[in-house]
Amino acid sequence: MRWYEWFFPELDIPKLARRIPSHELLITDTTLRDGQQGSRPFSKEECIKLYSILSELDGGSGVIRDIELFPYTSKDREVIRALRDFGTTPNPIGWVRASVEDLKLVKECGLDTTVLLTSVSDYHIHYKLKMSRTEAREKFLSAIREGLRMGLRLKVAMEDITRSDIYGFVLPFIEDILRISEREGGEVSFKISDTLGLALPFPESPLPRGVPRLIRVLIEEIGLRSEQIEFHGHNDFHLVVANHLAAWLYGASVSNCTLMGIGERAGNCPLEAIAIMHSQLSGERKLNLRALSKIIDVFNEMGFRIPEFYPILGENAFKTKAGIHIDGLLKNPAIYLPFDPAIIGRPYSIEISPYSGRSGIIYWLARKLKLKEWENLKEDPRVELAYREMLKIFEEGRTEPLSEGEALSLLKKYFPELSEVAELCR
Numbered sequence: 001m002r003w004y005e006w007f008f009p010e011l012d013i014p015k016l017a018r019r020i021p022s023h024e025l026l027i028t029d030t031t032l033r034d035g036q037q038g039s040r041p042f043s044k045e046e047c048i049k050l051y052s053i054l055s056e057l058d059g060g061s062g063v064i065r066d067i068e069l070f071p072y073t074s075k076d077r078e079v080i081r082a083l084r085d086f087g088t089t090p091n092p093i094g095w096v097r098a099s100v101e102d103l104k105l106v107k108e109c110g111l112d113t114t115v116l117l118t119s120v121s122d123y124h125i126h127y128k129l130k131m132s133r134t135e136a137r138e139k140f141l142s143a144i145r146e147g148l149r150m151g152l153r154l155k156v157a158m159e160d161i162t163r164s165d166i167y168g169f170v171l172p173f174i175e176d177i178l179r180i181s182e183r184e185g186g187e188v189s190f191k192i193s194d195t196l197g198l199a200l201p202f203p204e205s206p207l208p209r210g211v212p213r214l215i216r217v218l219i220e221e222i223g224l225r226s227e228q229i230e231f232h233g234h235n236d237f238h239l240v241v242a243n244h245l246a247a248w249l250y251g252a253s254v255s256n257c258t259l260m261g262i263g264e265r266a267g268n269c270p271l272e273a274i275a276i277m278h279s280q281l282s283g284e285r286k287l288n289l290r291a292l293s294k295i296i297d298v299f300n301e302m303g304f305r306i307p308e309f310y311p312i313l314g315e316n317a318f319k320t321k322a323g324i325h326i327d328g329l330l331k332n333p334a335i336y337l338p339f340d341p342a343i344i345g346r347p348y349s350i351e352i353s354p355y356s357g358r359s360g361i362i363y364w365l366a367r368k369l370k371l372k373e374w375e376n377l378k379e380d381p382r383v384e385l386a387y388r389e390m391l392k393i394f395e396e397g398r399t400e401p402l403s404e405g406e407a408l409s410l411l412k413k414y415f416p417e418l419s420e421v422a423e424l425c426r
Contacts, residue, residue, distance in 0.1 A: 011333060011340035016280040023226035025282055026065045026254045027274055029054055030232070032079070033068040033095045034268055035258035042302070047079045049298050050259060054271075055088045059288035063278065065254070068095040068115055071105040080109045093155075098143035103150060113153040115191060116143060120170050121160035133169055141176055148186030155230065157191040162198040166207045166217065174222055189228040190218070191256065194243060197236030197266060201246035211243050212250040219251050230254035235266040244269045245277055259295055260304070260313070272312050276344075293345030317341075318348040321401055323357025326350050330363055330374060351401035354394040358387050364407055368418060382414040389413075 008014045031050055036042050042050070051067060058064040067083070067090040070076045083092040094114030096102035106114045118140040119125060125136045140156075147154050156177060164170050174190065181188045192214065203212045211231070218224045231247035231254070233240040244255045261270035272292050279285050296313055299306060308316045318341040320326055328335035333348065341348050352360045361383055366374035377383055389410060390402070402410070412418045
């Protein structure tokens with residue numbers, strides 16, 4: 001096998017490394033928590049549709065482990081009951097502030113796990129909570145203690161950790177939590193929250209912003225296991241996917257995401273991107289990636305506008321208008337496709353514009369006429385005539401690519417056999 005065939009199997013999802021991480025790679029979802037609070041309230045029916053996509057994507061693999069939900073409103077609680085009745089993965093869990101009253105709401109909803117918010121930067125402690133570090137730590141530890149006594153599994157969310165004093169506050173705080181967990185006999189894990197998207201994915205980046213160093217400190221100096229570390233990033237500086245990937249590579253097991261990356265401000269880590277990364281990094285196709293295409297329909301129904309150039313799910317993600325690229329697709333789709341989009345339930349396509357050249361016309365004809373031997377079209381003088389007429393349209397001021405109907409109308413003048421195709425399509 002040639003080296004590139006291992007890293008880049010033809011039309012399959014490429015691999016990221018020869019050495020697969022030894023720790024488990026898991027995904028959790030916060031579309032119905034951070035995604036909902038950062039966009040608009042979802043109806044119960046919309047929540048169920050989004051959950052159904054996640055469940056189908058997980059496909060019973062258990063890779064998509066949890067889905068976070070608020071327990072505060074009557075609708076929130078109805079949604080929790082509905083999702084619990086599915087009896088599938090991801091597992092519904094709570095998301096609450098560090099208060100006994102909020103923890104009681106989680107118990108009343110019949111959930112066994114919750115995220116518990118603890119703010120760990122001085123900006124949050126001094127200006128938001130108006131407390132000293134000691135007061136904040138005692139407030140948080142008191143709630144953690146009570147939550148464990150209630151029998152809840154806790155994910156302690158370290159809010160704004162990438163602006164925090166790691167050695168002066170965060171690490172001693174985690175050690176206190178671990179001592180309480182040992183005394184109470186409860187289970188705790190830690191959610192590393194890059195609340196303002198300030199994290200950096202580079203090994204040389206210092207604390208508190210450097211994700212690799214932060215994850216390694218938690219493992220090597222505190223003794224946390226990989227499965228106890230969950231990374232939650234924001235996309236304020238366009239680095240959220242890189243930061244999530246760095247967290248996985250340097251030892252965190254869990255990646256907390258939202259569908260389409262919706263969330264506060266510039267949003268969260270897109271779950272569809274991490275689903276693709278999971279296949280690249282693990283070397284296995286555990287997730288049912290064809291379910292990703294269903295995200296488009298549901299988000300369109302909900303009134304969200306998916307940007308044309310959005311990776312993986314945007315309309316242009318697997319489309320080309322460039323003649324050089326189209327010529328490559330004719331010869332072998334692997335030349336200009338990162339992977340076959342059929343893997344995620346999507347097609348690849350072309351559009352005819354001034355830059356699609358003669359190859360655009362040849363590709364369009366070959367597809368419509370279902371020609372296996374398309375190379376003969378290169379010598380067909382009718383292609384040149386159609387190409388010149390197409391160019392004239394754009395020279396007269398046209399700026400948008402030709403629609404399917406316009407392309408058919410133009411090319412039927414020179415290829416009357418397309419009329420039969422048009423009749424079949426009616």
